[in-house]
């Protein structure tokens with residue numbers, strides 16, 4: 001459809017000249033967030049590339065992205081029909097499927113309210129302000145014990161390996177009402193699938209755009225199909241157990257609340273949106289998947305930055321020592337009193353931009369942006385990395401400087417600066433886990449910075465080059481960790 005006539009008064013999208021069959025794949029290279037950022041300097045905030053058979057519009061620039069995703073939100077709220085997305089959650093994913101606006105909106109609302117009630121809900125124990133806080137406090141306790149054990153036994157530890165289990169347990173607690181031991185092989189092999197998942201779902205996967213690749217033997221796609229099946233089986237087993245022990249008067253977790261919703265809906269004659277039970281209960285699959293990979297990647301990067309910038313780690317420790325003290329564990333309500341930690345988190349999101357593109361979007365009708373014509377059903381990539389490194393918005397964008405977010409006297413976070421960091425998307429498709437994620441990253445970090453000191457080990461390389469994907473990870477590595485003095489018995 002890219003040869004279609006352009007309506008009067010609108011312009012044709014600029015962009016690089018495509019080669020036959022492959023289009024602009026060669027120019028995309030192995031780090032599309034960098035190559036597309038370079039191209040945006042030549043072609044502007046809205047331009048088009050050709051990936052295989054498909055035209056793809058690339059959006060850059062904060063104002064342009066805000067215009068598209070919020071002011072013209074409905075025009076760009078769709079998801080493209082991509083080959084790899086059909087295998088996620090059996091094609092019934094909330095985040096990746098091509099559900100039409102009505103069904104998607106109803107599912108999103110359900111997911112949002114289930115998530116909210118099972119995170120901000122009062123916990124069973126009076127010492128915690130909410131279930132999320134309770135889960136995180138307990139998981140950090142387990143984590144610290146595990147790290148102590150592995151340091152004693154091996155003298156080093158792989159940060160991602162331990163963090164991912166702790167984070168998975170927090171979302172497992174909310175979704176399924178259970179946790180797994182750090183050495184549980186079933187959970188470990190499941191969380192390790194995330195690395196292969198994000199490689200295929202990163203924007204610009206060739207198999208999504210060159211149909212011939214779907215029919216040729218393709219190792220990474222085969223792995224992808226297989227890992228999605230394993231993931232679905234894991235969740236399905238837990239869901240079946242929930243069905244067989246379901247009690248309407250005792251809703252234990254998010255899975256129960258979704259099952260309960262299916263029951264209610266059957267009694268509701270006015271319910272006008274047709275949705276199968278599978279599509280409702282299947283929401284838990286999205287919440288669990290989105291809830292562990294994104295946050296464990298953030299925390300793993302955080303530990304890498306602490307190790308790379310020991311003077312920042314020391315200042316963060318001092319801030320906690322002064323504002324919280326060392327006699328109690330930090331809690332959620334300390335967040336507003338720890339501006340340096342808040343700035344560190346913002347700078348970590350900005351500098352790493354480990355979620356470089358949002359999930360791809362799709363135009364839902366013929367529309368225009370900045371005077372350019374964009375036909376219905378055009379795939380759209382939103383380059384969050386470009387915005388987070390735009391020299392128009394940031395001084396020395398390639399430098400890691402948490403202080404850039406602090407007010408002049410260092411006592412508070414400059415909210416306006418913070419809002420320019422784009423990592424959760426914007427508008428209709430904006431992440432529904434954002435509030436939980438920001439709270440969770442904060443509390444995990446506050447607790448581990450209070451109790452632990454991380455360091456590089458001689459002879460163990462620390463490589464912070466990101467591997468491209470939907471979420472970008474640093475190379476696996478070994479670090480050292482020591483208990484802060486007060487906790488050494």
Ligand code: HEM
Nearest residue numbers: 095287290291294295358359423424425429431432433437
């Ligand atoms: C969507 C980022 C944590 C659930 C998204 C999107 C981004 C994102 C960029 C896509 C936005 C778009 O397409 O425009 C993040 C980051 C997180 C995080 C950086 C952690 C630091 C979470 C958590 C949950 C969650 C904890 C749930 C437990 C979802 C869901 C969607 C989504 C369900 C799909 C929304 C839709 O398509 O309507 N997230 N997320 N995320 N996120 Fe998150």
